[in-house]
Amino acid sequence: MSPKLQSIIDAAQELSPLEQLQLIEAVSEFLQLKYQITRPTADFWSPQSVEELVRAQNTQPFTNIADLAADFWPEQETADDIIEYLYQQRQEDRLKD
Secondary structure (H helix, E strand, O other): OHHHHHHHHHHHHHHHHHHHHHHHHHHHHHHHHHOOOOOOOOOOOOOHHHHHHHHHHOOOOOHHHHHHHHOOOOOOOHHHHHHHHHHEEEEEEEHHO
């Protein structure tokens, strides 16, 4: 890494989180203009509303919760089995620390 770039990074670390976001936005806009980069349809700095995302992705609401569970919940496992597994994993994680 060049000393000039490291100096800029060091200076950026002293900025507030909001100022860091503003810096990222400014650099992003500079690069877009300099290299004529076209942005995707969803602008990162102006996120779409939930309604706009639903319309753009053509999603449909679930009307039956069982349909959602059918995709990832193994039939042979009960909710108690999964809770027990999670409990064991948490216990093991605590022992690692």
